[in-house]
Amino acid sequence: MKSWIEYWNSDHPIYVNDRHLTLHYRGIAQGIADLVPGEDAHVLDFGCGEALSADLIARKCRRLLLVDSAPTIREKLKARFGDNRAIHVLAPEEAKALAAGSLDLVVVHSVAQYLKKPDFAALVAELAGKLKPGGSLIVGDILPEGLSAMTDALALLRFGFDGGFLVPAFVGLVKTALSDYRKIRAELGLTHYEETEMLALLEKAGLTARRLEKNLGHNQARMAFGAVKFAAE
Ligand SMILES: C[S@@+](CC[C@H](N)C(=O)[O-])C[C@H]1O[C@@H](n2cnc3c(N)ncnc32)[C@H](O)[C@@H]1O
Secondary structure, three states, X not given: OOOHHHHHOOOOXXXXXXXXXXXXXXXXXXXXXXXXXXXXXXXXXXXXXXXXXXXXXXXXXXXEEEEOOOHHHHHHXXXXXXXXXXXXXXXXXXXXXXXOOOEEEEEEEOXXXXXXXXXXXXXXXXXXXXXXXXXXXXEEXXXXXXXXXXXXXXXXXXXXXXXXXXXXXXXXXXXXXXXXXXXXXXXXXXXXXXXXXXXXHHHHOOOEEEEOOOOOOOOOOOEEEEEEOOOOO
């Protein structure tokens, strides 16, 4: 496996069973839906993954753009949401071509760790340019420096306990430990950030940023940030 993008395009074992997958995406979608500023909002979920519950977000906004680099994922999204006129599935190159100042809310959740720091900074700058004045960028699931795989594993077990899939979560962790994920995690690494570093990266893109109290999703050992684009004076 040469890259994380290739990994996410493959049939990977990250979600331990259907219940995990369903609860994961329902939680993320509810979190994003709560952030939608109004029913006319144009919202973009960058690196959306399978986004199984994207309809929960689409119900609360005018237009929902789902962007992912994995063609296999985009095909699934198109099949699932083809009938939903509010939802549009885009490749990252298509998102690049969106008009400047056209979006009210952009969410980038659980993506930064798979990109090198300069690439993520470039992505944030690009997405900041798409925000309307007053629009927000939410960056979530940021791995703090020093976060261990063990902390992530415990968070998954707690999620499994609460969600009624504890045993599959445990089995899934063992499988993941024996799978490609562990090998490419060691080879390609995951990108971690200090809180101040992420704040500075967001501010450099012309946004006013703060750390949010809660991460989207189940893993509260990871960080989330909210960044607003204020109108130029
Ligand atoms: C861990 S999943 C996160 C999915 C979803 N946002 C969530 O929180 O569950 C990472 C997703 O980001 C996508 N991705 C990774 N790098 C990307 C890039 N450079 N451009 C667009 N999508 C990317 C992958 O294909 C994958 O679907």
